[in-house]
Structures are given as structure tokens and as C-alpha cells.
Amino acid sequence: MTDLTHDNTASVEPASGASRLQQAGVVGAVALIIILGAIWIARDQGAGQLGQGGVNSALLPSVGEPAPEFMTLYADGEIMRLSELEGQPVWLNFWGAWCAPCRAEMPELQEAWQILEPQGVKMIGVSLRENPLESVAYADLVGATFPIAADPNFLAAVADPDAFPDLFETAETWEIRNFPTHVFIDADGIVRSVILSQMDTETAVAEGEALLERAAQP
Known part of the structure; x- marks a missing residue:
């Protein structure tokens, strides 16, 4: 029979000061390795540009x-x-x-498009990570009339890779991880600006008109 009145708990000697220091040293070394590893990965992936798109800056054209x-x-x-x-x-x-910032900038983008489209700038709103029907429904709801296009990854999931190789290449090449992302491309197909944040009408118009100025140069 177990004697409930007897304390069978083994006494535990407190760790010595030297032992505690050794344990702390091991923990500190492991933490340092983890931190240095994270910094190396971040630099390799472009996270040194955090606040300007970070990782996405390194992945985009x-x-x-x-x-x-x-x-x-x-x-x-x-x-x-x-x-x-x-x-x-x-x-x-x-x-x-x-995407909340995307929704917030939608009226500004619509206004900018109405200014730039008559001048010859082609704007395309590519909706990502959602059914394109949802994108169109939202655009209609807020009165956005610029062209809406579907997520290449959404289409690649159901398309024939032999029939549409460019679609699968697009899904692999254009890795968008920051929302919203704006890419401005000149008439020669050269990327002239990448903005990884919400834009107002003035900024969007300025970016578009900069493309038009380049196109007008001899």
C-alpha cells in the first residue's frame, strides 16, 4: 500500500551558477544561429528592401x-x-x-484610368488569388470600368499546358506577393516603374504620363 503520508518526492538540487551559465550559453548560441540564418535568407530573398515590397522586389521584373x-x-x-x-x-x-488597400485605391485608379486611357495608356487590372467572377462583381459594384483580367494561376489549374504554354510560364515568372502591385511598362516593352503600395490618382497619372513622354521621344 502506498503511504500517502510519506513524501516520496526526490529532492532536486538547484543548478549551480556555472551550470546555469552553460545552459544560457547554449540557448544564446542557438538563438544567434537562427537570427543569422534568418538575416542571410532575408538578404538572399530581397527582404533588405522591406517597406518597398521586400521579397516581392526581388521576384518582379x-x-x-x-x-x-x-x-x-x-x-x-x-x-x-x-x-x-x-x-x-x-x-x-x-x-x-x-485586399483592403486594393479596394481603398479603386476609386483613385478609376479616375486615373479615365485620364490616361484617352491618351493611349493601356491599363489592366489583374485580380489574383480569387475567382475572376468575384473580381468582376466587385469592380461592377464600385463602378470600376477599366479592363479586368484573371489570375494566370487560377487559369493554369484548369488549362492544357500544351495548348497554353505561355500561361504556365506567366504563372511561374510573375510572382506577385505584395498587394497592390503596379507595374508600368513603356511602349517598347521595358519596365519603367514598379510601385508596391496603394496609389492615389495624382501618382498614377504621373506614372502613366511619364510613359507617354517616353513614347513621344524620337
């Missing part, structure tokens, strides 16, 4: 370089290829109806 092919479908089912728009300044807006 570089300013001053040709924009890679981008293929998707417009909301009406028509195929959209960036290469077919060469000769015309292009503004790609990557957004989602689920």
Missing part, C-alpha cells in the same frame, strides 16, 4: 529590363498577351477584391 511575357484572359474570355500590346504604354495593376 527589374526596372529598365524587358518585361517577360504575361498571358491571361480578360473577363470576357478574350486572350491577353503583353507582347501583343507592344507599341503602347501598359499599366498592370495586380489586386484582389479581398
